Amino acid sequence: LFSLFMASLFTDGKPINQNKVQYLAVNIYNTSTEDNSYTSKEEYPLVQGPIIENVLGDYFELKEEKPNIVFIMVEGLGRDFVGEGAEFGGFTPFLDSLTTKSLYWENFLSNTGRTFGVLPSLLGSLPFGKSGFMELEEYPNKLTMFSVLKNNGYHTSFYQGTNSSFDKVDRFLNSENVDFILDKSGFGIQYQQQAEDAAGSSWGYPDKELFKKSISLERNEDQPRLEVYMTISTHEPFIPPNQDFFETKVDQILKNGDFGSRETKIIEKNNNVFATLLYTDDAIQWFMESYKSQPNYDNTIFVITGDHRLIPIPQRNSISRFHVPLIMYSPLLKKTRKMSSISSHFDVTPSILALLDNAYEMKMPKKVAWMGGALDMETAFRSTKNIPLMRNKNELKEYISKEKLYTNGDIMELDENMDISSTFGGSGVEKSLERFKSVNHYVTTENKIIPDSLTIFSVQTEKFTPAEITWINSIYDGSNFDRSFFKARDLAFNKKWDDALLLCRYILSESPSHIDTKILSGRLHIWKGNYEESVKILKECIAMNPNYIDSYAALFDVYFWYDKHAEGLALVDIVQENSASANEISNKIARAKTSARKAGIKNYETSKDTTNSTLASIE
Template sequence: MSLKSKSGKTGVLKKIAFSTSKFALLSFIFLGFLFVLSGVEIGLGLLNHSMESSFFSLWGWSCLEDLKFFFSFILPAYLVYLPLHLLIPRITNIIFKTGLVLFFLIQLSLVFYYNTTLLLLGSDIFGYSLEEITQTVGASGSLSFTPFLILLLFISILIFALVFLPKKIIIKREIGIVLPVTSLLFIGLGISDRLQMANMKSEFESNLIRNKFQHFYTAAYGHFNPELYEVDIYAESYLGDFNSNYSIAEPIEYLDETNYPFLRKELKRDVLTPFFETKEQAPDIVIIIVEGLGRAFTNRGAYLGNFTPFLDSLSNKSLYWPNFLSNGGRTFAVLPSLLGSMPFGENGFMDMEKNMPDELSLLNLLQENGYNTNFYYGGNSEFDKMAMYLKKNKVDRIVDENDFPGSYKKIPASASGFTWGYGDKEMFRYYFDLKKKDPKSPKLDVMLTVSMHSPFITDETEKYELLFEERLEDFGFSEEKKERYRNYQKQYSSVLFTDEALRQFFQEYKKDDKFNNTIFIITGDHRIPEIPMASKIDRYHVPLLIYSPLLKRQEEFESISSHFDVAPSLISFLKNNYALKAPESNSFIGAGLDTTRSFQNIHNIPLKQTKTELIDFVMGEYHLNGDNLYRLTRDFKEEPVQDEAKKDELRNAFNQFKRKNAEVIEGKKILPDSLIRKYSQ
């Protein structure tokens, strides 16, 4: 080999070594700031929320998550950086340094979002319009001055480090090459998957230590590269049916899955009649969906304490399900699941808009049977496409914030100038004003409250803050525990406000001569996420109360049911007792409420966490969350379970639901046109 060739080869190797050294320095700066930001995030968490683990314990686990993220992408980044730096070193450094600044701007935004809402931002952002995103962010108050100050300080220090440290520090080439080699081993051996996350003491702490950018990227990638659920001729033979794994009173018999994925014979399970007296005239039905009403702080036995004294007293006179589930982690799912027992579609059933398949819901079926149907909401009914869903289901009247007279007061605006509309007391007051002007019966009135929603502002702040303090005193909490609860004073105060609004609602309704022939149904759309959650199932765990002067006795059922089961049970009850005209087949997801007193679950229950995340499934006493399996205990806590056979059983049943749901997304109908024409003109 000539001296010139050797010299050329040596020169290339030196350039590679130099580029590797520069890349290593940028990588170490990146890793160092990842660790610093994790410390900032844990600090914010401790400052604003109640946690059992120590700062250093949480920071250590968070840094481990950062390391997993770091080594997962260092090799790909090096393979991009190296050839570019050999060709255009100055421009490459500018591009990568700018990329690091942009990365931390995104990471900081995701950190602040979680610290405010206690929700990991993922692909759900793609399920909302820009207007809805702006409204939600404005409501959360996450655009305050403190996060902006932290962001400005952090980015300024980062830019300083990226500009001046490369002039002062040189990384040895031996150290530099260790990073991509380690990343290669890390990726090749699947070390990230083998390193399990810590079993933290709460769902909040588990989410706090997660790298927010990695979660967002993973969720976004899954959203744009969805798992497809193709139905083939052998699917039933090896997967089993979605509804056949646990015995119910009557097995599900599907009628035409090729054309109508969910169409089945009616389940003759009228479980409500034994508890009710009946009158000649069909009863009025009032459904109150309480924003954020989680079981965690509702009624006796709530693990956070009972902050709903009125609802607790009402449950003692009701049919009460303490172990009840909403089918969505946010409000988007509640109307289709509760009123129609419908599947989720892609981003929620209502998000299908004009492509929503025709259905027979409580709204249009009862309207066809002579009911006057109404929806009341203190906010904007266009949010989450609610108004479109209601109109498609032939609701007679929608009352929202645009209809309130000037004599009604909106919720006071937050610091950002945002208000959701009219609070629960004002909405109930307006409801009675309208009811007096339109006394028709029978009625189906559906109400969705708004006061228990971020930013948790009422126009009687001092009154309910005082009630909050009295509640803490009644619980006998220590001063240390009281301080932890005060981190969520606004949230708990709003719960007490809504509970009092419900008390006043029933006091007023008792004056109505239709009261004695009315059935009231109260549930939550999901649990308030801004109070840290103890488990994965916590966000869906809501109460269900059915109260009526027509009840012959009170009863509490420890069995598990969900919003999917409400419409089937109500329709069966009305059909058997009031000659309600309803078809002998339907496409309900739910099989009806379980009125077993002991703890059990006969349902297979899919749960959609956000508009884009269908990752939860409950079957029997087990809960599948992503790839994690939990066992539900009688007090509705969760224990991690390592049982691959059981996990496969749930996964297979869940996949069957997903396949059917995917067919609806692709355009298959819910019901034959003949049934729609016959029962919903």
């Protein structure tokens, strides 16, 4: 019936724009992110041989030990603000200088127009699914740089100043067995959150605080590292630390710069946005300088790119939103190079893994299923790739096929300035887009990206029986994990511990960073007499969020109930060092000290060191 309805809106394949209802239906069809028309006999259409050309090899003097790889994904960092010829140049002076010392792609593209897609595209070269890969209800088998490098001895980590449950980042990272995750909850009282917005809420920790926290953490000099950072400051509400200082710098740059009337008006109207760009650029410079003190800095490759271009600043055309820089800097570089050819986030993971595989004895998959290929190293402008561009979680209406751009139903042509103009021909572009949509739907809904035999880490999912699912659905309506947590807590208070644990398991399977649920599960285990599991869970909670007082409160109770007086005493200093709310549990702290004194514990420092080392090992 729907196909007949759609057919009635077209004549010879063209829409009849007779009314708004017809236009809306056509627009939904043209901009949808997937369709279910896949008919090929290929069971795994993305699987290909693992041979990706090693285009980076000539530019690096690699050492005997594998290099560290450090990604910095900068919120909103569009090409319009970075590098020679930037429309709004002068507001990222450090990054501008870095482009001249690096491998630099000036006509690079993000594959999505919002942050939700950068991790799967940049670190996994993965398809989108319907609303972004991380939004899939069940993850299909996949390969990413996280899993491949971890399988080759790398320590993997992810750092951001916001809540990792946003966009389900935590769920994606957990599916890749990432070794260490830092988010808003894990900073402690030594770091200052971003100022609150008009609604009285804070996004989290600004970029320099993020980098300071990271630099303070210990690194193993005997193990290569994959570190991935996601910045937040260049995001609404654009209120950087020292805002007046950076806004004064904006005024100075505007006064001394050579901006046209249009650019001048935009900068004046968005003074705080450009001030934030200056702040983030300064934070990245601080990080790059500070990282020189970290183990094996001289054996590190830094990759800096934007997740998409800043949305609030007016854009020149429909491709601007995706136009970001790619900067690859390293002490290992033998020579620099600026590329004007077009590549995308899809091409980064395949190219870096090809570099490593060519130089070291790597355990690599026999076949891969990357959406991209080798980065284009051509210095002159050219466009040779097919690149889907997902504007947001429900729109896919840009698609590059070679030199042609499909956008909003029109076929356009890209030039060396990333401007677009009308062109004749290019009917194959739309067919290529429809083919991508059908494959995108098929491989993500049917678990057909790669077969089980090629997986490194099988996606670990909680298994629930049909009876358990029926019960969970009767309790949880799918609308809010906090509400579900309160139901689990009520069940626990009524001593229905097994039911409460089941509901906790379900919540954590969907939202691994829901710390209140995790603390509740720790308490449930101690109420059921499982001391070891309870302590393990609660220490993980403290490692997740060293400032959150409820984790300490629960662990103090467990130590007291089981007469672990030395451990309880050692926990006193830890809570006072890390939590601004230690006064809220002063009674438990006093109880721990009294119990230790009555037990005759004298070797206080040894107890403290033991507990600290245990917590550190969990991190």
